[in-house]
Amino acid sequence: MSVVVSKSSPVTTTIKLSSFDKGLERMPAAALLVFEHLIHETTETIKRALSQALVHYYPFAGRMVAGADGDDAGHIHCSGEGAVFVAASASCAVEEVIASDHSPASRSKALREDLAVRYPGESCGPADPLLVVQVTEFSCGGFVLGVAWNHAVADGAGMAQFLQAIGELARGLPSPSVAPVRRDDSLPSLPAVVPIDKLLSLDPFDDLAYLDFTVPSSAIRRIRTSAAASAASHAPFSTPSAPSCGGAAPGTRAVMSDPEAPAVLFFSANERRHVGAKQGYYGNCVTAQLVTEKSGAVAGGDVVELAKKIRDAKET
Template sequence: MSLLVRKSSSLVVRPSPEPATTTTRATIKLSSFDMGLYNMPTTSLLVFERPLHNAAETIQAALSRALSHYYPIAGRIVAREGGCDGDGGDEDDDEVYIDCNGEGVAFVAASASQALKEVVCFDDLAVYYPDMACGPGDPLLLMQVTEFSCGGFVLGVTWNHGVADGAGMAQFLNAVGELAAGLPSPSVPPVRWDGSLPSLPPSVLEAQQHMLSLEPLSDLVSMHVTISMESIHSIRADFSSSFHGQPCTTFEVALAVLWQCRTRAIGLDPETPILLMFVADVRRHVGAKEGYYGNCIVEQFAMATSGEVADGDVKDVVMAIKRAKDRVPGLLKEDEGQGMVSQQELRNVDTYGMLLVTSWRNLGFDLVDFGSGRPARVTSSGKDMPPSPAVLGFLSNGRDGVSVLSTLVREEHAGAFLAELAKFTVRSS
């Protein structure tokens, strides 16, 4: 059964005039963490199974109040020549800013005649930017609330990545939930400008630009798989036993399973270089202020040959990922970017040999509560995975394990990939 979603006309939600003490700045300069992301959208879908009376109206009202605290989200991103007339830093030429003009965000109320349990595809449960790119003058946030016949609802949030990373957007949505519950202000005071943040080293920025410049792959098949917690616990126990009690995380195991299964499935020559890229939150490494919701993430790479990943034990793949994570603080060292993969190494990897993974786990999306309880599921949308310069995987918490929405392989490799996953007792659909 196809999902029929009835959408209202898009409304503009502006910051509430309360509290009257809210102070705004004219502009906020984007940091080096933001600069490569300000025309990129991303989407998060929060699935709530318990009914919330007048869900759309409740969330819309709380959204307006939250924007009075998170006023940059109601602004627009613009490029300017010259300096900044807020307190965003020194005067530089050709900088990109958030213009805190209060123009507001887009909000759509929607309904569906089906029950949530009948929904297979979530693509129509969010609003998207035209051509999947954020253009000049576009709102920085697009929100849709879809109410279902069973009483459950889905919150779809699409935002300009330049204004917030995943942890920052989760912080904002938690603030919306707190205001919907009647709190006078968010429990975590928001911070959008933090002048103490370091600039990213040139090597890190160059690697980011290289990845963004690659030609997209358009022939990948979309799949939704779940890596069972039973398998994850088993691998974690085996890893700890093999490495003198050293622990590993669910994230590291999930990445290792995906990387190994995919590498085996696509069958590259054993000496072919391959790459895993994952996103790391570095707030604690750079001393970001509490409540900072701008971008504070870096991309880290793990390099290997196809044979090392495909033919090795999965716990050794976990260790390779752990070592890459341990190198993250070195990426931030001024003018060095220690631990960053070189440009030459990146150029040696074919795009189909690259696996890009980001995780919604532990960012705070699963804590959002508008009055009827936390979401049963947090995921992304298939439309949020357009043709990419590499294969993609979005990790989120599932009832039975780690849920992965992915475009990981071409059609001819899909069967082999699922067969490899089955060896780890992974349930797929």
């Protein structure tokens, strides 16, 4: 079942894309949230909460208008056309979604690909909804909330804030605990993305190996515990820093042929605190960061020191 969920109160306005948003108008993003137990009337409760959340986060119910080539007029048209809501069911256990088998032919991988609606051609068009929410109920009693959205509307932190609002409204709160802000004209212009230039300058670029990896929560806790027990001068490590270095070391060991060759970690950093974004801002506010180290140092070095390098890169 697929329906369009519109916001309750019409607001017609436009929101100009910031320098952080530009270039993302056609880029889709997606996230899956897995829950082991159903809530009361799961699908209807989430659908109702989504409709309520769109009153506060009304840009998600609009459409994207891209500027012409060389034009600076790209914007979100808050037309109230609505977001898409999809209800689905699966006759299997939710554990299959989180199975560790990532091979192309695995059932768990195929199942995960059906848990969020994908944009045609993996690209967002001007007529496409800015938000698609899918709830899949499993026979075991669990459910998965799959979300796909136009990346120009929100980054990962912004989407997390929006999903938190849906959860709060589903639990009966009268309004989200964080008042959302989408327009923030005080944001600075985004400078040229220097880390990408550095990445492209590596020689030979074709020899870089691209890896996806999964870091268990137990490994993240172990890394953070080790960091906390190290020198007192170390500032606290964020949760993203731990999985970054947790995957970098084994990944580098798997492909390393020359310990002197560069090992490159390319990641996004939340810049809200550094650029003075308003409280509750959910638009894009990330920059690309790059950490480069010798392969031998990454593969056999101290994981806490590697985490420190990642943290320092995020702070600069």
